[in-house]
Amino acid sequence: MEPTRETEAGLVDLLDRVLEKGLIIHADVVITLAGVPLIGINLKAALANMETMLDYGMFESCTKQEFVTIEKEQKQKEVSVEQEKILVPT
Template sequence: MEPRRDDALVDLVDVLLGDGVVLQADVVISVADVPLVGLKLRAALAGMEAMAEHGMFVEWDERIRKRAIEREESERSGTRELDADADDGPRPELDG
Protein backbone atom coordinates (compact mmCIF):
# COMPACT_ATOMS: atom_id res chain seq x y z
CA MET A 1 0.00 0.00 0.00
CA GLU A 2 1.48 3.34 -1.02
CA PRO A 3 1.36 6.22 1.46
CA ARG A 4 -0.93 9.04 0.48
CA ARG A 5 0.28 12.60 0.52
CA ASP A 6 -2.37 13.59 3.09
CA ASP A 7 -1.08 10.96 5.51
CA ALA A 8 2.47 12.28 5.27
CA LEU A 9 1.32 15.83 6.03
CA VAL A 10 -0.72 14.66 9.00
CA ASP A 11 2.26 12.69 10.32
CA LEU A 12 4.54 15.70 9.90
CA VAL A 13 2.17 18.00 11.79
CA ASP A 14 1.74 15.35 14.49
CA VAL A 15 5.51 15.09 15.02
CA LEU A 16 5.97 18.88 14.97
CA LEU A 17 3.27 19.48 17.57
CA GLY A 18 4.09 16.46 19.72
CA ASP A 19 7.88 16.45 19.74
CA GLY A 20 8.73 19.81 18.23
CA VAL A 21 11.71 20.99 16.26
CA VAL A 22 14.43 23.55 16.93
CA LEU A 23 16.03 25.42 14.05
CA GLN A 24 19.35 27.14 14.68
CA ALA A 25 21.42 29.19 12.27
CA ASP A 26 24.53 31.36 12.51
CA VAL A 27 24.92 33.83 9.66
CA VAL A 28 27.76 36.27 9.01
CA ILE A 29 27.28 38.88 6.31
CA SER A 30 30.54 40.13 4.93
CA VAL A 31 31.73 42.33 2.07
CA ALA A 32 35.21 41.85 0.59
CA ASP A 33 36.00 39.34 3.34
CA VAL A 34 35.18 41.92 6.03
CA PRO A 35 32.48 40.66 8.41
CA LEU A 36 29.85 43.37 8.84
CA VAL A 37 26.85 41.74 10.49
CA GLY A 38 26.48 38.61 12.55
CA LEU A 39 23.16 36.90 13.19
CA LYS A 40 22.46 34.12 15.64
CA LEU A 41 18.98 32.73 15.01
CA ARG A 42 17.08 30.14 16.98
CA ALA A 43 13.45 29.13 16.54
CA ALA A 44 11.41 26.47 18.30
CA LEU A 45 8.23 25.06 16.81
CA ALA A 46 6.07 22.74 18.89
CA GLY A 47 2.64 22.38 20.45
CA MET A 48 1.99 24.23 23.71
CA GLU A 49 2.08 21.00 25.71
CA ALA A 50 5.55 20.13 24.39
CA MET A 51 6.73 23.71 24.97
CA ALA A 52 5.51 23.62 28.58
CA GLU A 53 7.26 20.28 29.15
CA HIS A 54 10.52 21.98 28.18
CA GLY A 55 9.85 25.06 30.31
CA MET A 56 8.99 27.42 27.46
CA PHE A 57 6.02 29.82 27.53
CA VAL A 58 4.88 28.49 30.92
CA GLU A 59 4.19 31.92 32.41
CA TRP A 60 2.48 33.12 29.23
CA ASP A 61 0.29 30.00 29.08
CA GLU A 62 -0.75 30.37 32.72
CA ARG A 63 -1.58 34.05 32.22
CA ILE A 64 -3.71 33.35 29.13
CA ARG A 65 -5.56 30.48 30.84
CA LYS A 66 -6.24 32.67 33.90
CA ARG A 67 -7.69 35.42 31.67
CA ALA A 68 -9.90 32.91 29.87
CA ILE A 69 -11.27 31.56 33.17
CA GLU A 70 -11.94 35.09 34.44
CA ARG A 71 -13.73 35.96 31.19
CA GLU A 72 -15.91 32.84 31.43
CA GLU A 73 -16.79 33.61 35.05
CA SER A 74 -17.69 37.21 34.26
CA GLU A 75 -19.86 36.10 31.33
CA ARG A 76 -21.65 33.60 33.58
CA SER A 77 -22.25 36.20 36.30
CA GLY A 78 -23.49 38.66 33.65
CA THR A 79 -25.92 36.04 32.37
CA ARG A 80 -27.16 35.38 35.91
CA GLU A 81 -27.79 39.09 36.45
CA LEU A 82 -29.84 39.28 33.25
CA ASP A 83 -31.83 36.19 34.28
CA ALA A 84 -32.50 37.71 37.73
CA ASP A 85 -33.77 40.94 36.14
CA ALA A 86 -36.11 38.99 33.88
CA ASP A 87 -37.59 37.11 36.87
CA ASP A 88 -38.67 40.31 38.62
CA GLY A 89 -41.91 40.37 36.64
CA PRO A 90 -43.54 43.37 35.03
CA ARG A 91 -42.32 46.75 36.14
CA PRO A 92 -44.64 49.64 36.72
CA GLU A 93 -44.28 52.45 34.23
CA LEU A 94 -43.42 55.88 35.49
CA ASP A 95 -45.75 58.69 34.54
CA GLY A 96 -43.80 61.51 33.09
Protein backbone atom coordinates (compact mmCIF):
# COMPACT_ATOMS: atom_id res chain seq x y z
CA MET A 1 0.00 0.00 0.00
CA GLU A 2 1.51 3.30 -1.13
CA PRO A 3 1.13 6.37 1.09
CA THR A 4 -0.96 9.09 -0.49
CA ARG A 5 -1.00 12.79 0.13
CA GLU A 6 -4.22 14.73 0.28
CA THR A 7 -3.73 17.73 -1.98
CA GLU A 8 -6.90 19.61 -1.13
CA ALA A 9 -6.56 21.86 1.87
CA GLY A 10 -9.30 24.29 2.73
CA LEU A 11 -9.37 27.52 4.64
CA VAL A 12 -10.25 25.69 7.84
CA ASP A 13 -7.17 23.47 7.50
CA LEU A 14 -4.96 26.50 6.90
CA LEU A 15 -6.40 28.39 9.87
CA ASP A 16 -6.01 25.32 12.10
CA ARG A 17 -2.36 24.99 11.09
CA VAL A 18 -1.64 28.71 11.65
CA LEU A 19 -3.27 28.71 15.09
CA GLU A 20 -1.51 25.48 16.12
CA LYS A 21 1.99 26.47 14.97
CA GLY A 22 1.73 30.25 15.09
CA LEU A 23 2.50 32.99 12.59
CA ILE A 24 4.89 35.92 13.08
CA ILE A 25 4.82 38.99 10.83
CA HIS A 26 7.51 41.71 10.83
CA ALA A 27 6.98 44.55 8.38
CA ASP A 28 8.47 48.00 7.81
CA VAL A 29 6.27 50.36 5.79
CA VAL A 30 7.37 53.82 4.64
CA ILE A 31 4.89 56.17 2.97
CA THR A 32 6.52 58.74 0.75
CA LEU A 33 5.20 61.66 -1.28
CA ALA A 34 7.36 63.13 -4.05
CA GLY A 35 10.39 61.25 -2.73
CA VAL A 36 10.00 62.61 0.81
CA PRO A 37 9.28 60.01 3.52
CA LEU A 38 6.23 61.12 5.51
CA ILE A 39 5.22 58.16 7.67
CA GLY A 40 7.15 55.14 8.87
CA ILE A 41 5.44 52.12 10.41
CA ASN A 42 7.17 49.22 12.12
CA LEU A 43 4.68 46.37 12.44
CA LYS A 44 5.20 43.26 14.55
CA ALA A 45 2.30 40.86 14.89
CA ALA A 46 1.84 37.34 16.23
CA LEU A 47 -1.10 35.09 15.49
CA ALA A 48 -1.49 31.83 17.41
CA ASN A 49 -3.79 30.14 19.89
CA MET A 50 -3.27 30.97 23.56
CA GLU A 51 -1.62 27.65 24.39
CA THR A 52 1.03 28.16 21.71
CA MET A 53 1.70 31.74 22.83
CA LEU A 54 2.05 30.64 26.45
CA ASP A 55 4.40 27.80 25.44
CA TYR A 56 6.71 30.27 23.70
CA GLY A 57 6.39 32.92 26.42
CA MET A 58 4.92 35.46 24.01
CA PHE A 59 1.94 36.53 26.09
CA GLU A 60 3.43 37.39 29.44
CA SER A 61 0.44 39.23 30.89
CA CYS A 62 -1.62 36.03 30.96
CA THR A 63 -0.20 33.24 33.08
CA LYS A 64 -1.09 29.60 32.63
CA GLN A 65 -3.11 29.67 35.87
CA GLU A 66 -5.27 32.52 34.54
CA PHE A 67 -5.76 30.59 31.30
CA VAL A 68 -6.89 27.47 33.21
CA THR A 69 -9.26 29.58 35.32
CA ILE A 70 -10.79 31.17 32.21
CA GLU A 71 -11.32 27.72 30.64
CA LYS A 72 -13.05 26.44 33.80
CA GLU A 73 -15.37 29.47 33.89
CA GLN A 74 -16.31 28.99 30.23
CA LYS A 75 -17.08 25.30 30.79
CA GLN A 76 -19.29 26.17 33.78
CA LYS A 77 -21.21 28.70 31.68
CA GLU A 78 -21.70 26.13 28.89
CA VAL A 79 -23.06 23.57 31.38
CA SER A 80 -25.48 26.10 32.90
CA VAL A 81 -26.73 27.12 29.45
CA GLU A 82 -27.32 23.48 28.49
CA GLN A 83 -29.37 22.87 31.67
CA GLU A 84 -31.63 25.88 31.13
CA LYS A 85 -34.91 25.50 29.30
CA ILE A 86 -36.01 28.13 26.83
CA LEU A 87 -39.73 28.81 26.72
CA VAL A 88 -41.04 30.30 23.49
CA PRO A 89 -44.62 31.60 23.47
CA THR A 90 -46.71 30.25 20.59
